[in-house]
Amino acid sequence: MVKPTLMDVAAAAGVSYATADRVLNRRGGVAEKSVLRVLAAIEQLGYTRDVTAANLARGRSYNYAFLIPAQAGTFFGEMRAAVKAEAKARASQRINIMIEEVPAFNSDGLAEVLESCIDRDLSGICLVAIDSPRVRKAIQALRAKDVFVLTLVADTQSDSRDAYIGLDNLAAGRTAGRVLSLASRDGGVVLPIAGSLDATDHALRFKGFKQAITFDATVLPVIESFDRPENVADAVRSTLEAHPNLTGIYSIGSGQNGLFAALKEVQKSVTYQLPVVVLHDLVGSVRTALAIGLVDAVIDQKPDQQIARALDAMKALSDGETLPPDFGTIVPSLYFQDNMPSAPADGPEKGPSL
Amino acid sequence: MVKPTLMDVAAAAGVSYATADRVLNRRGGVAEKSVLRVLAAIEQLGYTRDVTAANLARGRSYNYAFLIPAQAGTFFGEMRAAVKAEAKARASQRINIMIEEVPAFNSDGLAEVLESCIDRDLSGICLVAIDSPRVRKAIQALRAKDVFVLTLVADTQSDSRDAYIGLDNLAAGRTAGRVLSLASRDGGVVLPIAGSLDATDHALRFKGFKQAITFDATVLPVIESFDRPENVADAVRSTLEAHPNLTGIYSIGSGQNGLFAALKEVQKSVTYQLPVVVLHDLVGSVRTALAIGLVDAVIDQKPDQQIARALDAMKALSDGETLPPDFGTIVPSLYFQDNMPSAPADGPEKGPSL
DNA sequence: CTCAAAATGATAGACGTCTATCAAAAAATG
DNA sequence: CATTTTTTGATAGACGTCTATCATTTTGAG
Secondary structure, eight states: OOOOOHHHHHHHHTSOHHHHHHHHTTOOOOOHHHHHHHHHHHHHHTOOOOHHHHHHHHTOOEEEEEEEESOSSHHHHHHHHHHHHHHHHHGGGTEEEEEEEEOTTOHHHHHHHHHHTTTSOOSEEEEOOOOOHHHHHHHHHHHHTTOEEEEESSOOOGGGSSEEEEEOHHHHHHHHHHHHHHHTTTOEEEEEEESOTTSHHHHHHHHHHHHHOOSSEEEOOOEEOTTOHHHHHHHHHHHHHHOTTOOEEEEOSSOOHHHHHHHHHHHHOSSOOOOEEEEEOOOHHHHHHHHTTSSOEEEEOOHHHHHHHHHHHHHHHHTTOBOOTTTTEEOOEEEOGGGOOOSOOOOOBOOSOO | OOOOOHHHHHHHHTSOHHHHHHHHTTOOOOOHHHHHHHHHHHHHHTOOOOHHHHHHHHTOOEEEEEEEESOSSHHHHHHHHHHHHHHHHHGGGTEEEEEEEEOTTOHHHHHHHHHHTTTSOOSEEEEOOOOOHHHHHHHHHHHHTTOEEEEESSOOOGGGSSEEEEEOHHHHHHHHHHHHHHHTTTOEEEEEEESOTTSHHHHHHHHHHHHHOOSSEEEOOOEEOTTOHHHHHHHHHHHHHHOTTOOEEEEOSSOOHHHHHHHHHHHHOSSOOOOEEEEEOOOHHHHHHHHTTSSOEEEEOOHHHHHHHHHHHHHHHHTTOBOOTTTTEEOOEEEOGGGOOOSOOOSOBOOSOO
């Protein structure tokens, strides 16, 4: 009934501890038949190595670094908070997590930090990728030194990192389209607003969005705001003038403040009706806007879950496990006012140390 | 830079290891000033006890039992699978998880199993509660023996268990209402179907549903199916005859097969249009129905996440931590065809054992 | 059969903590 | 001051594993 130890395995296999250990840790120099007997004993007893004892003996601890873009909107702020929370929660399990601030939207800055990580004895790094030759090279150098590299939120080429944890942007766009479809079953006019269609994530979301718009409605040409609030506000205003019957808006990117400003005007006006609005990332002002009914639905990519996933992935990789194919795919969550999760939920609090 | 050990703390405090240990583990018999010095050293060095080493030394392992109702629909099947997956994943961390089958809807059967658990050296039990004096008494007996008792999916009185992990049913109902509201902005007729309004979860969902129906629509009287498929099918058919313009259906409980049968008839007919259908729990046939467009939205309570949460909660409690107030509240997820997560997603697979 | 090579056994010290015991030192008591 | 009590120190063995070393046995080749 007690969990078997390697000693038990050795006894069951009729070999010494040393031999069992040689098999388990692939040290070689063991006769074929002994290997088989040990493996059979492992199988039969259902032995699993006590990883915690092993790590203790090895003096091993897991050192991971997260490179999170500085500010760049509250989204990464939430991410950073989530990393901190996880760091605290796993500190007693020999898992050390370091957070590095990285200049936003700056591939050279990112590369610099990456390069500085090379001799820091890390077992894994998590970063929000910005593609550039220098970044790619830095990543390669790290992986050559057996550092696992995961991308978060934004990906690089799939062969140059160990895993990608991030939102399924196509599904996200389709979900948005579905909401607007439901809300305008008998036709209407919908306006998509992106940051820039050159960004792959925005492009994917837009693609999914168009796929899911099944009803007989007009999809206006997508507006690219380049994340400037004024652009968004102006676009909404002029669209409403041209199409007073606007039924839906899908805001693909960030820079929501311009949108909110315009929507507030609409809310006060008597001429127009509030369209159904779908946007991304349940953070700060978006949360408020949803709560007061200024917008209708928010698609969230669950930053806390993402970093938990990322850590699980890195730990698994460090332990020599392999990840299932779509382990990193984050399915978008859809929130209304009604099922909005409460704000900052950290993990369990430390009580008196036992 | 290395993580400090208790030895380091002792040295920094200018006391022996033994004294530091006495303070850390509250063994008593230590002079006030020494206590303070040790605590200061802990603070200053940022010492955290290596829980894994401590557990190793204590020979401690976490033994948890999950009492999952036998069959009773695929939902609990998914739950059981999720428990198994977690059990496997945490086996190497000295966490043993046992699954006990419990007869469904049978408080005496549940009580019996609970009573048999009393001398099994468990540190925690997770059960789907069915309220009855005998069950309550069994729970009390367990808690008196320092076994943590968590309820899952269905709760008992809040003072008779350590935590409840489960869906926010009010929010779930509101979410359903919101979807139908969006889909029928200019009026319509919606039909709610419950299993039984005596079940608190169904009643709560229905309450939330009514709250969220804001548009100018007729909410037909709720139908209680008592989980018999024929009842559901009949109700849908007769409702459609009386209200050919039926715009929405909210199926509050389980027993969806009758619903699907009726909807398939509608799909083939030329007389009626498919209403917008919202239901619960993304499992088996529901998943298929969503995929083929027979229904529109599914509210899921994420069984896998629930059991992960439950385990985290039990582990935290075992380690003497306290849970934040709404730790167990599961926010409902809303899935369309478009953001439906892929089916059974287990954790990372074991590769060659390192 | 002999001898080297290969395989196995035995065992010790480490990792950080727990638990326990015994002796020594310091403080409080009269 | 002598005696008790309280507080401290020192240390050993355990937990399950890793790593390493050295001695012994078994195997295979000549």
